[in-house]
Amino acid sequence: MMALLDDTHDPTLESWIESANDSNTDFPIQNLPFGRFRRAADMDWRIGVAIGDQILDLRRARLISGYDMNQLMSLGREAQRALRLAISQGLRRGSAQQPEWEEREALVASASVEMALPCQIGDYTDFYTSIHHATAVGKLFRPDNPLLPNYKWVPIGYHGRSSSIIPSGTDFRRPLGQTRAADATVPMVGPSRRLDYELELAALVGKRNPLGEAVPIGEAEEHLFGLALFNDWSARDIQPWEYQPLGPFLSKNFASTLSPWVVTLDALAPFRVPYQRPAGDPDPLPYLDSKANREAGAFDIMLEVWLQTAAMRAAGSPGERLSRCNYRDAYWTLAQLVAHHTVNGCNLQPGDLLGSGTLSGPQPDEAGSLLELTAGGKRLIELANGESRSFLEDGDKVSLRAFCERPGARRIGFGECAGTVLPASTTVERR
Secondary structure, three states, rough: OOOOOHHHOOOOOOOOHHHHHHHHOOOOOOOOEEEEEEEEOOOOEEEEEOOOEEEEOOOOOOOOOOOHHHHHHHHOOOOOOOHHHHHHHHOOOOOOHHHHHHHHEEEEHHHOEEEEOOOOOOHHHHHHHHOOHHHHHHHHOOOOOOOOOOOOOOOOOEOOOOHEEEEOOEEEOOOOOEEOOOOOOOEEEEEEEEEEEEEEEEEEEEOOOOOOOOOOOOHHHHHHEEEEEOOOOEEEEOOOHHOOOOOOOOOOOOOOEEEOOOEEOOHHHHHHEEEOOOOOOOOOOOOHOHHHHHOOEEEOOOOOOOOOOOOHHHOOOOEEEEEEHHHHHHHOOOHHHHHHHHHOOOOOOOOOOOEEOOOOOOOOHOOOHHHHOOOOOOOOOOOOEEEEEEEOOOEEEEEEEEEEOOOOOEEEEEEEEEEEOOOOOOHHHHH
């Protein structure tokens, strides 16, 4: 189940791409995340690996022959490890591949290309893995009983819509929808007034499982390719009116932003940590439990939310950080999500996306959404420039960031997952 450390993780490794040796880069040679990009002259999206401020074109480097990321993801972890090793060896300082790759123009500046979604997204399932988020939100509606009885037994999820998953950097319109005020008897249709972000990670499926065959927890991670940042934008005023009894619908499917780079589970191997439940909580059922998962099934990933308002942008300010939390605090692991998703025989496909759900920590300032930070809109967030927010306004840009660091390992990052809110389109009444 667990990836082993090898010489690709050596913290002393350096690259002949000098920007990859900067201690502040998200993409040192120890990371090597995968994505899809296109030069101005390209017809097809090409598969690349981020290295410092450059992208290695794997086809021009003659490391792969095609353009299909989903096919590459489906090859399995053994083939992916072999490719990672070949990329690492070719990018190391003193590599014999340097002259050839430079001659073939296999490197391109990341600032000069267009990035796509990292793969063709198939089905999309969003989970609810943060007990701190579930508790905080539950208290808003059920102060005396915030967690529902099933939360500590079953990884809760719902099926979302993959067609509205958009690449980082894509602006989107404020959604329209049906809402009903607490003192009203008739609902109305109009732009959402309680637009929110959700700080999430996305796990992308690599290896498929046949219909009718469950994936045992000990094999679950062999079916995952890697992790990316994910923002599942949410209309909090549309959601409560529509979600009973079948769950989220239009409040969630208008836009979800995915970062362009997928950090592989092999790159994350140095940052594994034990999976622990609070004392007194029930043990997972046997199909959701294993020795390996308990020993190293969680990941130490620091996540941040940054907000840049239109006024900040006009003033040249990069924005300010709203919150920070850690993925190690999630209640359910990646392996448990795969094992549960397939226990009924559901067949996962290459490119399927499993969202973590909003990630929050145990402290109030570790919340992964405005819904929590503002106590449902009752408490304003005061920003450094004098502005305040309860929910997002038009022109607001939200950026998610994440990184891993610990003594004895090279810091790696995920890049940025960003989106800006545009005004709503013409209302339904005017169409």
